[in-house]
Amino acid sequence: MLICLVxxxxxxxxxxxxxxxxxxxxxxxxxxxxxxxRALQGTYPGxxxxxxxxxxxxxxxxxxxxxxxxxxxxxMGFNHLANDFALQQNWLRFERTVDQSxxxxxxxxxxxxxxPGTDYRFxxxxxxxSSQLTADHGQPNTYxxxxxxxxxxxxxxxxxxxxxxxxxxxFCQYGVEANDAPSNALLSHAxxxxxxxxxxTGLMATLKLTQAWSVQAGIILGSDIFIxxxxxxxxxxxxxxxxxxxxxxILLSVILGSGKFNRERQFNNPNIVDLVYTHQFSPRLSYNFxxxxxxxxxxxxxxxxxxxxxxxxxxxVFTPRVSATTRVEFFxxxxxxRTGSKGLYSTLTAGLSLKPRKAITFRPExxxxxxxxxxxxEEKHGLFTAAADVILRW
Amino acid sequence: MKRSLWLLIxxxxxxxxxxxxxxxAADASAVSIVVGSRxxxxxxxxxxxxxxxxxxxxxxxxSPDTVVVTMTGVAVAGAHPCKDSTxxxxxxxxxxxxxxxxxxDVKKAKxxxxxxxxGLLRSHVKGGGAATVATPGQATVLDGDxxxxxxxxxxAHSVCGGENESVxxxxxxxxVSIKAGKYTLHQAFALSAxxxxxxxxxxxxxxxxxxxxxxxxxxxxxxxxxxxxAKKDFGFQVTVKASPE
Numbered sequence: 001m002l003i004c005l006v007x008x009x010x011x012x013x014x015x016x017x018x019x020x021x022x023x024x025x026x027x028x029x030x031x032x033x034x035x036x037x038r039a040l041q042g043t044y045p046g047x048x049x050x051x052x053x054x055x056x057x058x059x060x061x062x063x064x065x066x067x068x069x070x071x072x073x074x075x076m077g078f079n080h081l082a083n084d085f086a087l088q089q090n091w092l093r094f095e096r097t098v099d100q101s102x103x104x105x106x107x108x109x110x111x112x113x114x115x116p117g118t119d120y121r122f123x124x125x126x127x128x129x130s131s132q133l134t135a136d137h138g139q140p141n142t143y144x145x146x147x148x149x150x151x152x153x154x155x156x157x158x159x160x161x162x163x164x165x166x167x168x169x170x171f172c173q174y175g176v177e178a179n180d181a182p183s184n185a186l187l188s189h190a191x192x193x194x195x196x197x198x199x200x201t202g203l204m205a206t207l208k209l210t211q212a213w214s215v216q217a218g219i220i221l222g223s224d225i226f227i228x229x230x231x232x233x234x235x236x237x238x239x240x241x242x243x244x245x246x247x248x249x250i251l252l253s254v255i256l257g258s259g260k261f262n263r264e265r266q267f268n269n270p271n272i273v274d275l276v277y278t279h280q281f282s283p284r285l286s287y288n289f290x291x292x293x294x295x296x297x298x299x300x301x302x303x304x305x306x307x308x309x310x311x312x313x314x315x316x317v318f319t320p321r322v323s324a325t326t327r328v329e330f331f332x333x334x335x336x337x338r339t340g341s342k343g344l345y346s347t348l349t350a351g352l353s354l355k356p357r358k359a360i361t362f363r364p365e366x367x368x369x370x371x372x373x374x375x376x377x378e379e380k381h382g383l384f385t386a387a388a389d390v391i392l393r394w
Numbered sequence: 395m396k397r398s399l400w401l402l403i404x405x406x407x408x409x410x411x412x413x414x415x416x417x418x419a420a421d422a423s424a425v426s427i428v429v430g431s432r433x434x435x436x437x438x439x440x441x442x443x444x445x446x447x448x449x450x451x452x453x454x455x456x457s458p459d460t461v462v463v464t465m466t467g468v469a470v471a472g473a474h475p476c477k478d479s480t481x482x483x484x485x486x487x488x489x490x491x492x493x494x495x496x497x498x499d500v501k502k503a504k505x506x507x508x509x510x511x512x513g514l515l516r517s518h519v520k521g522g523g524a525a526t527v528a529t530p531g532q533a534t535v536l537d538g539d540x541x542x543x544x545x546x547x548x549x550a551h552s553v554c555g556g557e558n559e560s561v562x563x564x565x566x567x568x569x570v571s572i573k574a575g576k577y578t579l580h581q582a583f584a585l586s587a588x589x590x591x592x593x594x595x596x597x598x599x600x601x602x603x604x605x606x607x608x609x610x611x612x613x614x615x616x617x618x619x620x621x622x623x624a625k626k627d628f629g630f631q632v633t634v635k636a637s638p639e
Contacts, residue, residue, distance in 0.1 A: 038616035042518075042597040044443050044472055050612045 031055065031097070034359060035394040053108070054096045061089040061117070061181040063389030065188075069378050075339040076369055076377075077122050077194035079187060079387050087143065088389065089117040089181050098155035098164065105156045112149035112180070120144035123179055123198045125169065126267060127228030148179060148199065161208040169201045169226060173216060173238055174253035174274040176288045176313060185315055185323065186351045187363045187389045191331035192292050192309030195338035196272060197223030197255065200236060212243040222269055223255060230265035232258060251276040261298045261305075270296045288313040296337070305337035321355040336374070343373025364388040423496065424638040425503040426458040430490035430576070436467060437486075442479025444587070445470040445613045448604030450629075451487055459636045463487055463533075463581055466629035468609045471587035472598030473521045478591050482528060484584040485630070493636050495574045500638040505572050509533050509546045510564040511583075511630045513603030514620050519556030521589060521596030526552035527561070527603075529584035531630040535570070536578045543577070544570040546632070554599070558619045561603075571639055583630040603628050 033041075034057045040046030049056060062085065067073060069082040079086060092115045096108040114120045121140040124130050132144040151168030177184050177193040202220030209215060216238045221231040234257035242249035252275050259271035272294040279287045292309040299305045309331040317323040327349040336342030351365030369383040377383040436449035448467035455461050465487070471479040493503055509532075515525045531548040546565040553559050585601040597615045602608075605625045 033616070040595070041612055042472065042615040043595045044474055045595065047443065047472070047612070 032358075034058075052096065053099070054094070056092075056094050057394065058092040058115075059089065059182060059391050059393045060087070061091070061389055061391045062087050063187055063387055065385050065387040067383060067385035067387075068380070069383055069385075072378070073383060073385060074376075075191070075194075075341065076188065076367075076383060076385070078119055078189050079385075079389075081118065081142075086118045087116070088119045090115050091117070091180065098153050100155060100157070100162060102155075103157055105154060108153045108155075110149060110151055110153065111147070114144075114146040114148055116143040116145045118143060119179075120146035120148075122194065123148050123224075125199055125201065125224045125226045126230060127226035128169070159207065161210065163208075164206040166204045166206075167202075169199050170204055170218075171199055172197050172223070172255070173204075173236070174251070174255070174272070174276070175292070176276055176290050176311065181389070181391050182361065182393065185313070185325040185353055185363075186327060186349055187365050187387050188349060188367055188385070190290075190309070190311050190327065190329045191333075191339065191345050191347070192290065192311055192329065195307070195331075195333070196292060196294060196309075197270070199224060200234075200255075201226050202234075204236070212241055212246070214240045214242075216240070222257065222267075225267065228265075230262050230267040232262070232269065234258075234269070247280040249276075249278045259295060259297055261296050261300070263298060263300060268296060270294045284317045286315050286317075288315075294338075299335070299337055302335045302337055305335045307334060307338050308332045323353045324351070325353065326350045339376060341371060341374040341376030343371040343376075345376075346370045346372070359393040361391040361393075362388065363391070423457065423459045424500045425636040426494050426496055427455070427461050427634070427636050428492040428494055429453065429455055429461060430492060432487065432489045434487040434489070435485070436465070437482075437484045438467075438469075439480070439482045439484075441481075442477045442591070443472040443474035443589070443598070444479050444481035445598075445610065446481050446483050447610070448608035449483060449485075450604070451485060453487075453489060461489070461491060461579070461634045462631060463489060463579065463634075464629050464631040465531075465581070465583045466604035466608065467585055468600065468602050468604050469525070469585040469587040470598045470600040470609065470613045471523060471525075471589040472613075473523070473589050473592035473594060473596040475593050476591060479589040480586070481588075482584060482586045484529065485582065487579070487581040489579040489581070490576065491579065491634070492576045493572060493574050495638075497638075502571055502573055502639045503636045504569050504639045505535060505544065505577075506567040506569040506635050506637070507533055507535055507544050507546050507579075508565065508567040508633045508635075509548055509631070510562075511548050511603065512562045513560075513601065513628050514623065515551055515553040515557075515559040515561060515601055516597075516614065516619065517553045517555060517557055517599040518597035518615075520594050521592045522554070523587070523589035523596060523599030524552060524554035525585075525587045525599040525601040526550070527584070527601065528586035529582055531563075531581075531583045531632075533579060533581045533632040533634075535634070536580060537572075538576050540578075543572065544568045548630075560620060560623070567635075572636075579632070579634055581630075581632050603630065605629075 065079040073080045092113045095110040098108040099106040133140045151166045154165045156163040200220040204218035206216045218236040238253035255272040274292040277289040290311045295306045311329040315325045329347045331345040347369045349367040354362045434451045438446040452464045465485040467483040469481040471481045530550040534545045535543045
């Protein structure tokens with residue numbers, strides 16, 4: 001036995017460690033298939049959709065917001081119904097994605113509908129079902145529909161490092177927060193998001209210059225407006241720096257046009273500059289900073305209206321199913337043209353995002369809003385809310 | 395380091411010395427099979443909302459006295475709104491081979507034929523789709539005069555109306571005494587899936603007798619009854635083995 005042991009030790013001496021195994025390449029990313037496509041899988045309609053690279057999907061986002069306001073949380077938008085349930089988004093998405101790994105041009109489209117939801121009253125563009133905003137004795141219906149995004153898309157892989165063209169009604173490309181609920185870490189939205197444009201109608205081009213740099217430019221009909229007499233030529237552009245292995249990224253965006261309120265049509269034409277900076281402290285901890293400045297001239301009784309917003313987001317991912325986010329925002333509505341009440345809005349929000357299943361997200365949050373100058377929250381300076389929503393993807 | 399640890403374990407285990415003993419080479423076979431010409435085909439037919447996959451006919455000789463012929467394929471038919479759907483995949487093989495007696499003291503050989511089929515049959519409760527093994531696996535060895543020497547046949551299977559079936563059949567070896575000479579293996583197998591036209595959202599019926607990726611997962615339900623099934627041995631396989639008598 002001892003001889004064997006000695007022999008073994010002797011054999012091991014001088015042996016080198018096996019070279020480390022070469023890590024396998026990451027698996028190809030496949031798009032998520034939600035309940036509707038899974039239910040259609042194996043049927044003729046499902047085959048038609050899959051065979052043409054098309055997908056039908058959506059989600060239902062329902063929330064309850066409790067708070068110190070009695071009937072309305074406005075000017076805190078989106079989850080504005082105080083102490084009430086709200087079906088914020090019942091979203092239907094029909095799309096054919098472009099193939100960015102292809103070597104030849106590919107074509108696609110996307111159609112997004114809020115069908116229905118309370119969010120429509122904030123996102124609706126003038127000229128597209130906008131009569132809903134005055135349908136209830138001059139007031140908006142509680143629930144409505146909004147064809148919030150619909151565009152045709154073409155992708156040309158050989159132009160630069162890829163040129164993407166979109167034509168139609170398209171989400172605004174600036175900022176951290178987004179119109180679609182699953183893209184946001186928190187249930188509620190920042191004032192900087194609520195009181196600035198949501199969608200554009202026009203032609204938008206995105207060109208990837210290098211692995212890190214990309215630029216975007218668009219010719220649009222204004223902000224939050226479809227085909228309407230109040231249309232006027234506007235431009236949008238942004239520059240993005242996001243190295244693939246880097247910890248930081250920067251997105252600088254502008255929306256520029258006349259910047260002049262249309263008194264005849266009573267329509268806002270804001271000019272906006274927005275900066276987003278992202279830093280990844282670790283695989284679990286990330287930070288987002290957004291700063292926005294906007295102005296508009298020719299506003300009745302005000303002249304030139306200006307507003308400014310700064311938001312800080314800190315997100316910690318505990319597990320792939322549990323993350324926590326805090327948001328600190330300062331939004332200065334200098335003349336009250338945006339929110340209806342001037343002053344500096346300061347908000348603090350803390351929330352969780354829990355995913356018990358891949359298709360189910362539960363987002364509870366606590367939020368406090370304060371305006372030092374005026375009393376926008378039912379004649380009070382402050383508003384405390386405790387809210388939660390469930391997003392069911394299908 | 396791993397190597398030395400393994401060596402240490404071997405040394406400490408009683409009887410572990412056998413692991414280090416070289417395996418004695420097997421004796422040369424007294425009877426061998428020489429594979430000759432072959433006429434083989436896999437014929438798909440499709441009408442309506444259908445899919446066929448695979449269609450492989452693999453002839454292998456793992457040892458001089460053994461020939462293995464494997465047929466693998468898939469047939470799927472779903473509900474087309476305007477027309478009936480039918481998918482079939484039919485296999486047919488005529489494989490010539492010669493049995494050679496390698497040693498002078500061996501005068502005759504024993505030829506054994508063994509068959510097995512492994513696969514899945516699925517149908518949906520709505521719509522009336524069906525999946526069948528249309529031609530049950532069958533293998534026949536013929537002599538030079540086309541006279542049948544030995545036959546093995548597997549049972550038929552079919553499902554419909556929401557039935558699902560995992561098939562794993564094996565036919566015990568059939569043996570026959572033969573002389574050296576030329577012989578032919580005739581092997582046939584066919585799969586079929588049918589579905590009447592329907593406007594309902596019916597899942598397709600499928601006969602899956604091939605390893606991945608012959609059946610695109612998008613052709614079967616996401617909530618399929620055989621999720622996670624190991625498919626590497628799927629197919630109809632016949633093993634012909636010659637041994638000294």
